[in-house]
Amino acid sequence: MARVVVFDETGGPEVLRVVEEPVGDPGPGEVRVRIEAFAVNRLDELTRSGAAPMPIRLPHARLGCEGTGIVDAVGSGVDGLGVGDAVLVTAVPDMTSNGTYADYTVLPAARVVKRPAGLDPVKAAALWVAYSTAYGALVEKAGMRPGDHVLITAASGTVGLAAIQIARRIGAVPIAVTRRTAKKDALFAAGASAVIATDQEDIVEAALRHTGGVGADIILDSVMGPGLAELARAARQITGTLVTVGWLDPRPAPYPSQAITIHRYMSFEHTLDPESVRRIAAFLFAGLRAGALDPAVDKVFALDEIAEAHRYLQRGQRAHGKIIGTGAAVA
Numbered sequence: 001m002a003r004v005v006v007f008d009e010t011g012g013p014e015v016l017r018v019v020e021e022p023v024g025d026p027g028p029g030e031v032r033v034r035i036e037a038f039a040v041n042r043l044d045e046l047t048r049s050g051a052a053p054m055p056i057r058l059p060h061a062r063l064g065c066e067g068t069g070i071v072d073a074v075g076s077g078v079d080g081l082g083v084g085d086a087v088l089v090t091a092v093p094d095m096t097s098n099g100t101y102a103d104y105t106v107l108p109a110a111r112v113v114k115r116p117a118g119l120d121p122v123k124a125a126a127l128w129v130a131y132s133t134a135y136g137a138l139v140e141k142a143g144m145r146p147g148d149h150v151l152i153t154a155a156s157g158t159v160g161l162a163a164i165q166i167a168r169r170i171g172a173v174p175i176a177v178t179r180r181t182a183k184k185d186a187l188f189a190a191g192a193s194a195v196i197a198t199d200q201e202d203i204v205e206a207a208l209r210h211t212g213g214v215g216a217d218i219i220l221d222s223v224m225g226p227g228l229a230e231l232a233r234a235a236r237q238i239t240g241t242l243v244t245v246g247w248l249d250p251r252p253a254p255y256p257s258q259a260i261t262i263h264r265y266m267s268f269e270h271t272l273d274p275e276s277v278r279r280i281a282a283f284l285f286a287g288l289r290a291g292a293l294d295p296a297v298d299k300v301f302a303l304d305e306i307a308e309a310h311r312y313l314q315r316g317q318r319a320h321g322k323i324i325g326t327g328a329a330v331a
């Protein structure tokens with residue numbers, strides 16, 4: 001028997017409960033992972049509350065789209081992975097049936113990659129979703145190049161912090177956006193070349209000032225909402241690209257009228273494709289080895305404290321980085 005977080009109805013954090021269940025066996029092409037640590041993501045919150053766009057299989061839905069652990073059983077036909085391998089989960093498109101908030105989960109072998117040696121499980125759990133999203137949106141989708149000015153909204157969020165580090169690693173110039181002046185110093189410390197605090201500055205005016213009057217080559221937006229049209233004015237006209245990755249502001253977002261390229265990015269576009277995963281992993285693991293990428297962890301909860309972890313996410317009081325839960329193999 002092992003612990004699994006489930007919910008029978010959508011709602012607040014209180015719908016999450018921990019139950020004990022038999023551990024499932026991997027089928028052909030699958031592996032069973034003993035989860036050491038998992039991250040709490042915004043998508044989990046949307047799924048739990050019923051606001052996510054994908055169907056939820058109730059009752060007894062599982063949760064969790066990110067995690068790391070040790071392969072402890074391998075199904076037939078799996079090559080290149082064995083019992084005892086430390087792995088990172090790279091995509092859980094059907095998290096209500098095999099989510100990572102658990103002591104164990106069974107996944108297709110194609111949904112994990114070997115974890116770099118020496119990366120501790122808590123940091124590893126904070127890596128994949130934020131960094132693969134920022135990398136996919138900036139590099140694969142928007143074609144970020146050295147020297148590009150990259151404007152990053154919600155820069156103190158997990159995707160934003162990853163985007164700052166990835167922009168730096170490529171040689172681009174990350175310009176961070178926050179709603180609060182009080183966060184400026186932390187964003188400079190996180191690697192931003194410039195910081196725009198929208199409680200004191202006009203975002204378009206400041207973006208033009210930081211880009212020699214031409215606007216950002218790329219805007220990475222995690223917020224959307226009514227501010228989207230104004231934000232697009234901060235992009236370099238004609239050649240600029242706006243990539244939206246998130247929806248932290250759930251209000252309707254007006255479609256920008258600027259002559260720029262606009263992409264709506266979902267990381268599954270790359271994380272369900274083995275060749276893209278290979279490229280993403282190669283970039284991220286080299287960045288970790290070089291010390292250029294360093295996932296921030298804000299707070300660690302035990303699996304049994306999962307409802308409290310969701311309340312903590314909802315309160316929005318995080319200083320910096322990911323909320324991590326720990327599973328079977330971490331005390």
Ligand SMILES: NC(=O)c1ccc[n+]([C@@H]2O[C@H](COP(=O)([O-])OP(=O)(O)OC[C@H]3O[C@@H](n4cnc5c(N)ncnc54)[C@H](OP(=O)(O)O)[C@@H]3O)[C@@H](O)[C@H]2O)c1
Nearest residue numbers: 042133154157158159178179222245246247248249266267
């Ligand atoms: N497309 C994909 O595949 C993909 C993958 C991962 C995440 N996402 C989405 O990307 C978005 C960002 O994720 P994340 O993990 O970086 O989020 P997060 O860590 O929770 O980001 C929180 C930060 O966002 C900023 N923010 C700006 N406007 C906000 C608003 N209206 N409400 C709340 N916070 C706001 C706040 O910073 P300041 O106070 O400094 O402004 C806050 O510290 C989410 O919508 C998430 O679902 C999408």
